[in-house]
Amino acid sequence: MKKRLLSFFIIGVVCLSLVTLSQSESEDEDDAVVTTEEDDVVVDDIIYRSPTPSGNVYFAEHFDDINQFNKKWTLSEAKKDDTDDDIAKYDGKWEVEAPQKNGLAGDLGLVLKSKAKHAAISARLDRPFKFTVKPLIVQYEVTLQEGQECGGAYLKLLTHGKHTADLRQFHDKTPYTIMFGPDKCGNDHKLHFIFRHKNPLNGTFSEKHCKKPKERLEEPFKDKLPHLYTLHVRPDNTFTVKLDHKVINEGNLLDDFTPPVNPPPEIDDPNDKKPADWDEREKIPDPEARKPDNWDEDAPAMIPDPTATKPESWLEDEPEMIPDPNAEKPDDWDADMDGDWEAPLIPNPACESAPGCGPWKPSLINNPDHKGKWRAPLIDNPNYKGKWKPQRIANPDFFEDKEPFRMADIAAVGLELWSMSNMILFDNFIITDDPAVSDTWAAETFDLKRRKLDKDGESLFSRLVTYTNEQPWLWAVYVIVIGLPIVLVLVFCCGSSSQDKEEQRRAAEAKKTDAVSPDDIVDQAPVKATKSKSQLEVQEEEEEEEEEEEAEASGGEVDTDALKTEEAVSEISEDAPRSPKKLASSKE
Structure with missing residues (x-):
């Protein structure tokens, strides 16, 4: 009776849930937007369109327009100095093409196709960037489609001037203002941020290298996925380096670069020499100490043990090694060339059961009379003057530049690389002075790529959970379709009433004893x-x-x-x- 009531209750719940679900679906259908063939809206697919930058932009390149790329970019025709002619030429191959895998429809990039070759390509900015009152923001993508063994994927912001007037002559010595991007060789993983600082006294330039980030950078060099590199340099001399929107390095141009921007105000006098009588010894041997008369410097460290005795079974007449009796001279042995043949030595079998063979010698012990070389004890040096240091003088090359942000103007962006790995894809360059512009550019390009990669990498279960979270009414369906059948199976197959259990218990108890049970009572007929x-x-x-x-x-x-x-x-x-x-x- 109880089972029937429970069954009726469960069936009622199922029916009620189905009715509720049907009403919910009808409401959703009523609220849904009806799309026609002309609308052609695809909800689940990620739509990519070539981005159009808005705002103050100095350079933007998405590589989706090959004709525009051919007009904008210039291949280097130069040669490297001090290099063999067969490898000095910049003959690395560049192509504009789609990624090898998991790319967005219509999205192209600049790919370095060759390896173990010098390659250089550059493009002029829409207008030079001047370091005045607005920050510099440089952002681009790199995909190491074949990983990276040894080589770089950094860019150079070329300095405005006569050296960048003809980009066909772009090479490794072409002046640059900033070099930024990933680089690796062996186990050394780097994310460069180097700027060239102009000495206000003599006008010379020197490279300033940013401190290394604290976070590890191995993953972008081996995961073969797109990564976004962003550099912010601000007029207050602060900087920020981001990888995939995450800050991995930040600091100040004055404090966090080697060598520092400003030289020290004082330096050691290069003409100052240490006096000949300058005594830097803190301790000296005691000149009044004398070696004791009983000090024997010649006594050996080890002596034979006088208490040792030779074991009785020691085989003194037996050698430890004997010629191998089974060895035979090789047929090709030439006595004139190889000398007299001798059988190889093997351990003497007679010595295996004996404590030893050959001449017996007592074991060695430490010599109690050994004292070694005598040395006088050390005392404080009365003539000690301390560690000598040259005098400090004013640095003749000292200057103080409080605004290293005011770097040389930028005229072009270039890639000048050598790599042992090919298929390096560059994409979505942008140079601006507005963080909102670079963020929007990344949202329309890089963020879409990563969303697609995450979507492609999702398992069926994770997709189902995500879609269910977006449609909460599906949980009721799962409960009805999965949960209730399980409950019914448990109730009808595994469950039993208390009366049935009591009858089973009594029957089992009667079988264990000889007590009279109803089964034992029979009619007398x-x-x-x-x-x-x-x-x-x-x-x-x-x-x-x-x-x-x-x-x-x-x-x-x-x-x-x-x-x-x-x-x-x-x-x-x-x-x-x-x-x-x-x-x-x-x-x-």
Whole structure:
């Protein structure tokens, strides 16, 4: 009865849930926007369109327009100085093409196709960037499609001037203002930020290298995924370096570069020399100390043990090694060329069971009289003057530049590389002075790529969870379709009422004992057997026959009354269940 009520209750819940779900779906359908073929809206796919920068932009390149690329970029025709002619030429191959895998439809990039070759390409800015009152923001993408063994993927912001007037002559010595980007060789993983600082005294330039970031940078060099590199340099001399929107390095142009922008105000006098009588020894041997008369410097460190004795079974006449008796001279042995042949030596078998062979020598022990070389004890040096240092003088090259942000103007952006890995893809360059512009540019390019990669990498289960979170009513469906059948199976297959359990317990208890149970009570009226005899009954009749034979053989009389009683009981209880214990009791 209880099971039926529970079944009716569950069926009612299912019906109610289905009705509610149907109403929810109808409401969703009523609220849904009907799209026509002209709208052609695809919800699940990620749509990419070539970005159009808005705002103050000095340079922007997405490489999606090959004709525009050919007009804008210039291949280098120069040669490297001080290099063999066969490798001095910048003959690395560049191509504009789609990524090897997981790319967005219509998205192209600039790919370095060759390896172990010098390659250089550059493009002029829309207008030179001047370091005045606005920050410099440089951002671009790199995808190491084949990983990176040794080489760089950095860019150079070329300095405005006569050296960048003809970009066909772009090479490694072309002046640049900033070099920024990843570089690796062996286990050295770098993210360069180098700027060239102009000495206000003599007009010379020197490179200033940013401190290394604290975070590890191995992953972008081996995961073969697109990565976004962003540099912010601000008029207050602060800088920030980001990787995939995450800050990995920041600091100040004055404090966090090597060598520092400003030289020290004082330096050691290069003409100052240490006096000849300058004594830098803190301790000296005591000049008044004398070696003791009983000090023996020649006593050995180890001496033979005087208490050692030779073991009785020591085989002094047996050598430790003997020629191998089974060795034979090779057939090609030439005595004139190879010398006299001798059998190789092997351990003497006679020494295996003995404590030792050969001449016996006592073991060595430490010599108690050994003291070694005598040295006088050390005392404080009365003439000690301390560690000598040259005098400090004013630095003749000292200057103080409080605004290193005011660097040389930038005229062009260039890639001048050498790499042992090919298929390096560059994409979505932008140079601006507005962080909002670079963020929007990244949202329309890099962020879409990573969303697609994350979507492609999602498992079926994670996609199902994501879609369910967007459509919460699906949880009710899962409960109905999955949860309720499980409950029904548990109730009807595994569950049992308390009355059934009690009956099972009583039956089990009766089988364990000889107590009278309802099954043992039978009618006194004779009942004809309708079933065949069981094996236990056949065995019982055989035992009765054996008892009769034994009684006749012994000359005794058979108790006919007892036999009749047993037969009556057997006939009456033929169909009734009984335990072996009860049968044995009746037989007795």
